[in-house]
Amino acid sequence: MSAGITKNPEIKAVPSSTDEFIKGLWRDNPVFVQVLGMCPVLAVSNTAQNALAMGLATAFVLLMSNVLVASLRNFIPKQVRIASYILIIATFVTVVDYAIQAISVDLHKNLGAFISLIVVNCLILSRAEAFASKNTIGKSIMDALGMGVGFVFALFCLGAVREILGNGTFFDISLFPDSFQAWIIMILPAGGFFTLALWLVLFNFYKLKKAKA
């Protein structure tokens, strides 16, 4: 009987801050498990460096918007909450956009419009709506950190595979002898779809294996 109670999510003890952090990292990984925020994941993951920069920019916006949404959660009227969240997110994205431009013009050119498009990343809005609007600031920070790190991790996994196979390099360091024929397809759009699909297959494979065991 007691085992039944602990398994029921309704009655289960309130999760600690560490749990909030861990869940985004693995169990609820935004990309591999929830399949949220696909557009930037596919578009800018053609090199490990772009992927990492994009992941960090998104994580920053996620963290800041989660903090602000959580602290304003009692003041925002329910009817206009989505509009308010989008405004908050758009503000931070503008900040990031100008910051990246100031840090590295090349990077800004590589990521292009996809920095601005962080605004419409479903991951950020979904965390604001599903988590930050109902929880304390502290917990929202942990949630954003977990999801952010999970997102960076996923983007990095994709970017690394695509750069190594498609370009034969890793962070611009050549990995293979000259005779290596790079798989151009991997840095093209189609490669993005294939790489993500294969990562998902890998995750499914382990999930099914675990379910069987």
Next chain:
Amino acid sequence: MNTESYWSIFINASLVNNFVLAYFLGICPFMGVSGKMETATKMGGAVTFVMLISSVCAYGIHALLVAINAPFLQLISYIVVIASTVQLVEMFIKKMSPALFRALGIFLPLITTNCAILGLALFQTNKGYDLSQSLVYALGAGAGFTLALLLMAGIREQLEFAEVPNVVKGTAITLLIAGILSLTFMGFSGLG
């Protein structure tokens, strides 16, 4: 100022640089509502409509922001305009066709966070298109989005009768198909 011809803008936006298959914009609805041909057609129509309206609005806003020298407000104003347009379309569809409203479900309000629309507004500004060019660009992007959605829906309807291995069921097989579609669309690259 950009002097591209209308025809080349249209072909570019719909086929060569297809928003879904080459720019990865609007992937969420592409995965979400591509299960049935009928819903896909209507979703494509709704997105194209929102694109046309936001394209005109974005053109006006850009001119205004340049006039008052406040480019940092660009992103915020674009997203507000798109959100209100979507709200309008939502009310319109709810009134005109409740059945369609239910079929589109959560994906209708989610057009707001469809990157294809914000992407369109940003790209047309970056490329410096004038008003008529922007409209053609929006039409092409909408047509391209609808085409990709329809192709996907057609394939997925067939897929229901096929035996898919457990391990690739769901999102994985959809992504694999999208990859193959993206490969075929690369064949258009000479047209631009």
